[in-house]
Amino acid sequence: MQPDPAQAATADLRTGSAPRVLMLGTDPGGRGGVATVVSLLRQEGLFEREGVRYVATHAQGSRLARAGTALLGLGRTLGWLAGRRVRRPNIMHAHVASNGSFVRKSVLLALGRAAGCKTVFHLHGACFDGFAGRASPLMRRWICHTLESSSVVIALSSRWAGLVRGIAPRAAVVVIPNSVPLPPRATEPEEPGRILFLGEIGPRKGIYDLVEALALLRTRFPQVQLAIGGQGAMHELRRRADLCQVADRIDELGWVDAGNKAHQLARAAIFCLPSHAEGLPMAMLEAMAAGKAVVVTGVGGMPDAVRDGVNGMLVPPGDVQALAAALARLLENEQERQRLGERARATIEQEFASGVVIGRLSEVYEQLRSARARRRGR
Known part of the structure; x- marks a missing residue:
């Protein structure tokens, strides 16, 4: 059985293994599309290939359990960012939806940028445009700032890329869809109707x-x-x-x-x-x-x-x-x-297919590392 990504992040923090990518999101063992996406990225080899360490900042359950996960995720993230520069992640990659998800991740991404990380804002929220449209003027400015300050914003489709640019015109948006493994063909017949x-x-x-x-x-x-x-x-x-x-x-x-x-x-x-x-x-x-x-x-x-x-x-x-x-x-x-x-x-x-999408994520990471190296070499 493969270890849970959140547990792996804790173990790596104790042993001092420095991640190249610190990824933030919902508990991969939970339910829903984002949990499935994260689980597939791990299963298909992205974590091992790119040195990803995962921190869960959200989990299903009671309000108290969710608050506990959020606080624990904040502590783990700060633990990685507060270390010596050579031990900090190069990239912080956050899977983001609307409402509380955006608030949590936007703060963590800002902390990552302050620590010298390149940041990836990976948008999953099906109603993010409505969330941004209903937000107060102050929150709208913070949404725009977060998107435009991110090194890359990943949208799942061309339509969502257009919506993001409408909210934050200077955001660096790329389109990378969700991936899915190709299963064996089913042997049992379908049921008519x-x-x-x-x-x-x-x-x-x-x-x-x-x-x-x-x-x-x-x-x-x-x-x-x-x-x-x-x-x-x-x-x-x-x-x-x-x-x-x-x-x-x-x-x-x-x-x-x-x-x-x-x-x-x-x-x-x-x-x-x-x-x-x-x-x-x-x-x-x-x-x-x-x-x-x-x-x-x-x-x-x-x-x-x-x-x-x-x-x-x-x-x-x-x-x-x-x-x-x-x-x-x-x-x-x-x-x-x-x-x-x-x-x-x-x-x-x-x-x-998973291989196609993971290859595109790896290209984004490599471009960000190259840009970071050029900046530090000046």
């Missing part, structure tokens, strides 16, 4: 739209079933399913861990994520890697991965009629599902 949703249960992910679309499909497709994996507002989901008279067509999976995800993807005929706001969802990339036909909305970074009618289907967010029509087209056409699924898998192999 089974639609799979993986994500947080709530309005942002469009699950209520999907329930309404299911109601439009139930008579025409007697086998149609919606498998829902995730946690959140389950009571509201059940209430809406009852109102739409589709409660008998829903299979509640609860949280789907990595061990069960491949099985659920293999069973599904279609993967659907009709989000209203997104970064670049890992669940969608994993479904594409598994060779599934995907129906998603054209928001966030999803259009960077899915080309409508080429390797998946795009529908407008909140348009239940269009969502039902796209699902119906695939439910009644197995050949079309297979065609889109094959093209989706090829897209992952060519553009989003």
Whole structure:
């Protein structure tokens, strides 16, 4: 079993092994897209290749547990930054979302810059533009300052790169998508009519739209079933399913861990994520890697991965009629599902495979180290 990155960071701090990159983010053992991203970067060799030490600054749990993790992360980060210059990290790389995540990481990044680190602001927040737009004038200035002071801002898609530049025009933005491993092809057959949703249960992910679309499909497709994996507002989901008279067509999976995800993807005929706001969802990339036909909305970074009618289907967010029509087209056409699924898998192999993305991160690190060396050599 591989060690937990946060525990490894503590051990390295005790033994004095100096990291080249200090990476900050949520607990990789937790749930959610950022935790999955970090775990994959470690599993695919980035940490070993680039001398990365990981510090968890956030973890799921009670308010007290979250506060404890944040304080412990601050202490570990300060421990690395307060040492002799030769023992400090060259680069601080923070995985950032909105609200409290931004506040925590922006302060730590400022401390890193004060200690001489190059800093990488890796944006994951699906609603970061809304967060910045609603912020007070003082907070907006701090958001702009943080983005423009970072050595590099990593956006997950070209659309998000444009949004970042709108918030902070002088930010040095590069586009690096999330990565996903290419799994072996599934050997178990799909179940006709089974639609799979993986994500947080709530309005942002469009699950209520999907329930309404299911109601439009139930008579025409007697086998149609919606498998829902995730946690959140389950009571509201059940209430809406009852109102739409589709409660008998829903299979509640609860949280789907990595061990069960491949099985659920293999069973599904279609993967659907009709989000209203997104970064670049890992669940969608994993479904594409598994060779599934995907129906998603054209928001966030999803259009960077899915080309409508080429390797998946795009529908407008909140348009239940269009969502039902796209699902119906695939439910009644197995050949079309297979065609889109094959093209989706090829897209992952060519553009989003772990090796490709890790190579691009390594290039960013090398450029920052070279710039730092040139500056110190003056």
